[in-house]
Amino acid sequence: MEAQKVDMFIMSNAKYFESYQINGIRERLIALDDSKWAMISSVQLKDPTVSLIVSILAGSLGIDRFLIGDTGLGIGKLLTCGGLGIWAIIDWFLIMGATREKNMQKIQQLLY
């Protein structure tokens, strides 16, 4: 794919991924065929900031975990009042990284 197109994608989507993953994504995208561009540019990524807000407001109910697709963990949090309140607080710090990991998994299915 053209480097210009790829850089545009990286610039507008950098916040959805961990910083150490961005170089790898860029290299894969450049090596990728042009026909996949439509799929890559239309993939739905979750915003880490939104999941942080949800985690602070409704983390005890596990809704942050449901939001990023970790249904099992969400049920775990829901059943235990947010893991006795401890897990809910820990997740305020983990949820942004977890969201970025989920985004990476999603785009990896298209890249490889």
Add this chain to the structure above:
Amino acid sequence: MSRNKLYALLSTACAAGYIWIIITFYQTNALGNDPTVCLIKSITGVPCPSCGSTRSVLSIFSGHFTEALYWNPLGLVIVLILLIAPFWIAFDLVTRNDSLLRFYNQAELILKKRWVAIPAIILILVNWIWNIMKGL
């Protein structure tokens, strides 16, 4: 999620659950009131959907099933997980299998289906309203 991560998480959760039950069992006997750790209840004073499940689990372990259903029906689910998960994990570790991981992934897929998720959400909401009316 990888197999080892899931198994480590589940065993930690089960261990924490058993420790919590033992602590509350002795504390309730000594003080006559229940300790609360629920963030929602501590901040707003309104119980959350799973408030009362410790009392429910304690009631089941002492044989009072109707009392357990009155405190919180979700306690039954917690008891089932607490009783089954350790044995399933041990079985998988001994036989070097990943049947629990496959079951977990399958259950996640089923729960994400709309005709399962919406009734489940409604049930949880009804339970929440009931909890508020009971004033747990």
